[in-house]
Amino acid sequence: MIKVGVVGASGWAAGSHLPVLTGLPEFEVTAVATTRQNSADDVAAAFGVRHAFASARALTAHPDVDLVVVSVKVPEHAAVIRDALAAGKHVVSEWPLGVSAEEARELTEAATEAGVLHGIVLQGYHSPDAAFVADLLAAGRIGEIESVSVVAAGDPFGGGTLPEALEWSLDPAAGSSILTIMAGHFLATVERIAGRWREVTAQLPRLHEQVRVAGTGRTVPNQQPSHVLVRGRLESGAEASVTVHGGGHSPEGFLLKFVGSEGVLTATAATPGMYMHWTDWAVAVDGEPVSFTRPPEQGPNVRISALYKEIAQAIADGRQPHPSFETALRHHRLLASIELSARTGLPQAIR
Numbered sequence: 001m002i003k004v005g006v007v008g009a010s011g012w013a014a015g016s017h018l019p020v021l022t023g024l025p026e027f028e029v030t031a032v033a034t035t036r037q038n039s040a041d042d043v044a045a046a047f048g049v050r051h052a053f054a055s056a057r058a059l060t061a062h063p064d065v066d067l068v069v070v071s072v073k074v075p076e077h078a079a080v081i082r083d084a085l086a087a088g089k090h091v092v093s094e095w096p097l098g099v100s101a102e103e104a105r106e107l108t109e110a111a112t113e114a115g116v117l118h119g120i121v122l123q124g125y126h127s128p129d130a131a132f133v134a135d136l137l138a139a140g141r142i143g144e145i146e147s148v149s150v151v152a153a154g155d156p157f158g159g160g161t162l163p164e165a166l167e168w169s170l171d172p173a174a175g176s177s178i179l180t181i182m183a184g185h186f187l188a189t190v191e192r193i194a195g196r197w198r199e200v201t202a203q204l205p206r207l208h209e210q211v212r213v214a215g216t217g218r219t220v221p222n223q224q225p226s227h228v229l230v231r232g233r234l235e236s237g238a239e240a241s242v243t244v245h246g247g248g249h250s251p252e253g254f255l256l257k258f259v260g261s262e263g264v265l266t267a268t269a270a271t272p273g274m275y276m277h278w279t280d281w282a283v284a285v286d287g288e289p290v291s292f293t294r295p296p297e298q299g300p301n302v303r304i305s306a307l308y309k310e311i312a313q314a315i316a317d318g319r320q321p322h323p324s325f326e327t328a329l330r331h332h333r334l335l336a337s338i339e340l341s342a343r344t345g346l347p348q349a350i351r
Contacts, residue, residue, distance in 0.1 A: 002312060005031035005065035005089075007056045007080050008072035009043045012094070017069050018047050020304045026312035027067075033059040060084040067092065067117075067311070073168065074175040075099055078107060085110050090117040092311060096184060097328040099175030104332040108325040119311050119321040120328040122277070124189030126306035129281035132292045133258075133267060134193040141285060143262030148194050148240040152254035152276060154182035158226040158246010161212040170211060172223050179204060180335060183228040183244045185277040186254070188323075188331050190242065194258070197240065197334055197350050200232035204342040230338055232347070253279070278303055 004021055006013050009032035021027045031051035034040040044052035053059045056076075060068050060083040068084040070077055070093040078098055084091045091111065097120055098104040111118040124130055137145060156163055157178035162170065169176040191197065204225035211222040228244040253269030254276045263286050270280040278300035283290045295302055307321075314321035337348040 002027050002090075002315060003030040003064055003066045004028065004069060005033065005051075005059040005062065005067070006069040006071060007033045007059055008070070008076075010034045010039045011071065013069065013071035014043060014046075016301055016304050017071060018043070020301050020308060021069075022047055024305065024308055024312070027308065030064045031059045031062055056080045057083050060087045060089060065089060070094060074180075075173070078103055081107050082110065085114040085116065088114065088116065090311075090315065092119040092121065092307075093325075093328075094121045095188075095328065095331075096175055096180050097325060097332065099173060101329070101332040101336040103175075104325075104329045108329045111325050117311065117315055117320060118325040119307065119314075120323050120325060121304070121307060122185065122188045122323050122327070122331070123300070123303035123307070124185060124277035125192050125323050125327075126303040126310070127189065127192075127277060128292075128294050128302065128306075129267070129283070130189055130192050130276075133256075133265065133281070133283060136265065136283075136285070136290070137193065137258060137260075141263065142258060142260030142265050145194060145236060145238045145258055145260050147259045148190060148234065148238055149257045149259075150186060150190060150242040150244075150254065150276075152182070152186050152242075152244050153252070153273075154178040154228065154244040154246045157182055157224070158244075159211075160208045160247070161214050164213050164216055167213050167220065170220060170222050170224055177224045178244060178246045179225055179228050179338065182275070183230070183242065183338075184331060184335060185275065186244060187230075187242060187334060189277050190240070190256075191331075194234055194236065194238065194240075196235045196330075198233050198235045199347050199349050200230050200334070200337055200341055201347045202231075202338040202341040203227075203229040204339065205229070225342075228338070256281075 032043045033053040033056050037054040040052035067090040070080045207226040210219045226246045231241040253274050256267040258265040267281040267283050270282045310321045341348045
């Protein structure tokens with residue numbers, strides 16, 4: 001039994017990590033931490049957890065915790081991860097790993113030196129739909145892949161109005177934007193299916209110098225991009241382009257298109273308005289729907305469940321899970337190359 005402590009348990013984790021972990025026989029959630037003791041107590045009571053803390057450090061140091069789940073704001077990831085590593089605990093972190101590629105490198109090196117398991121939450125890697133499409137392409141269903149294109153919604157980031165709960169993300173130093181969060185997940189999903197990027201050319205236009213904070217009447221300065229425009233080439237030789245547009249709600253969600261030498265495969269959101277890395281897809285080849293048998297679990301958390309099954313197996317096998325911090329570092333370097341290309345106007349090779 002793997003004993004798990006969840007840091008940031010009253011936010012996203014309460015609807016994703018905790019319901020999944022409490023339902024998997026390989027795991028026992030033994031501790032939760034939030035920034036306030038009363039909220040930690042409430043979460044502990046709701047999920048039957050015996051330890052509740054108002055301090056992440058108290059959780060990471062507790063002997064009843066083997067694995068620390070980091071589900072806090074991006075600027076807080078590094079401190080929690082370093083505390084967990086210092087205590088010799090395995091770590092699973094939400095994406096992005098850090099606020100920059102440099103911080104991601106430091107955390108990856110520290111985790112490697114600590115000799116613990118380190119996993120990253122990139123749901124696209126555990127999407128059954130992405131796996132199905134990858135298998136179709138690998139089997140030559142549409143011949144040799146010649147081009148890949150993505151058009152996807154990046155809201156709530158990038159528009160002229162932002163929810164108050166995300167106001168902190170307007171500071172580029174916070175590491176949370178339409179590029180790092182939304183495009184980061186989408187680009188990772190594309191790499192899961194079609195392989196790595198070799199080179200990128202990018203633009204990151206900023207259309208809003210000021211952003212309204214919803215429900216407050218306030219307008220604040222904005223330094224984050226409104227859209228992400230990337231084109232380039234994958235290691236396979238296929239041309240690729242990704243457009244992530246910010247702003248208001250986009251009912252279509254996304255369009256993912258693979259053009260091959262013998263056909264065209266498309267994927268869209270089976271439920272309108274959903275993001276590609278955590279929803280079911282409607283897949284078609286040359287316009288004809290293609291179906292497959294999905295896992296018995298339903299909803300976005302099927303991907304979180306698959307992540308933890310991989311974590312449990314990796315611990316049993318004495319290996320790193322996929323994706324690991326190494327994978328996260330690769331994607332951080334991809335994002336850094338996109339930013340550099342947008343600043344210089346020059347193509348950038350991906351390390």
